[in-house]
Amino acid sequence: MKQIKGKKLMTSLLAAALTTTLLTTPVFAKEFTDIDRGASHYDSVTALYDAGIVSGYTDGTFGVNDKLQRRHGAALFAKSLSLPVPSDVSAVLKEYYVDVPSNDPYASIIATVTPSIFKGSNGIFGATQALTREQMATTIVKAIGLTDNGTNPGINLSNVSASHKANVKILAQYGITNQFSNFSPGDSVTRGQFATFLQKALNAKVSPSIALEDGFFAFNKLAKVTLQVSNPADYKVYAEGDPLEYKNGAFVGVVETTSLQEVKNSLLVIKK
Known part of the structure; x- marks a missing residue:
């Protein structure tokens, strides 16, 4: 091109x-050596890279099929939305998490997206845990500020957790997902998939x-x-x-x- x-x-x-x-x-x-021009997610990965939002590994790969860790998802939201770092990072972390010390390399990033996008569960953020596709849906909807537009996209929500159903539906309403028959909500979202979801969501707003x-x-x-x-x-x-x-x-x-x-x-x- x-x-x-x-x-x-x-x-x-x-x-x-x-x-x-x-x-x-x-x-x-x-x-990137692991994603060919014209392949799925190529356009989104390239767009986000050129904008300085994503980066790859030192071996020249992007890790397009690697599972996205929660801390990396937090970093992508913070950077793409230019979110301000809270004045007291330690206070935010202490209030919400027991597994994110203030000296963690991602401490300020995690505090930045808490509680507006991430809140964790039972005091656990799970920084290196993989982000599931249904969790991704909820974080994207909260981060971008998308709301239900009243349409019925016809997506199957039967296997989506109750707390994420509304947000998976919203992704479908805005054309951010086309996996209508099976969203695979419990699967881990890959780095390539997240790049595509994020690019589409940023534009949808x-x-x-x-x-x-x-x-x-x-x-x-x-x-x-x-x-x-x-x-x-x-x-x-x-x-x-x-x-x-x-x-x-x-x-x-x-x-x-x-x-x-x-x-x-x-x-x-x-x-x-």
Whole structure:
């Protein structure tokens, strides 16, 4: 998808034609060795990596099929939502958990997402335990602030724990999951799956509208993204790994594709 030289030239010409300056510095997408271009979760992992939200392992892999630990889920929420660290981390941890000491490497992160997103169970956070898919649903709904929109998506909730049913349904309402016949609620969520869920959830909150306009080359388009929020300038928008510039109510930038779906798959919207 990336054609850097063509993109530089395209950007220069568009900038002159539109008499405006676009954010055009190309960002080289990280190629993890365990997730091929076009594979499930590739777009989401790449989008989150380019935005500085996720990272891989030192061996060059992302660990796409590895189970996501609860502490890592907490870190992804804290970073993607730019959540403030509480003034007294020790006090928060002492109130809610017996298994997270104040000198834990993830102490401030865990305190940041407590109790608004995570609360643990019986005083246990379980930092290195795997996050289940139904737990993931509840944390995402709480983190993003999604609410029941009143529709019936037709998802099977019979095997979902009572405390998570409503939130799994909400994920389905917003198109964040397509596993309607069996959500596999008790299974551990993988790092790749969580990346996709998180990207979709972040975008669902702001309902982005995407338009592509012709440029000077067949393989390039000018993307314009509008957000259904009162203060769009409070957000950052990435398409194909590149930041789009906020101009006159829309986020604008050059993309190297003629496919609206490809842009949609790579889109990431995060709060500043």
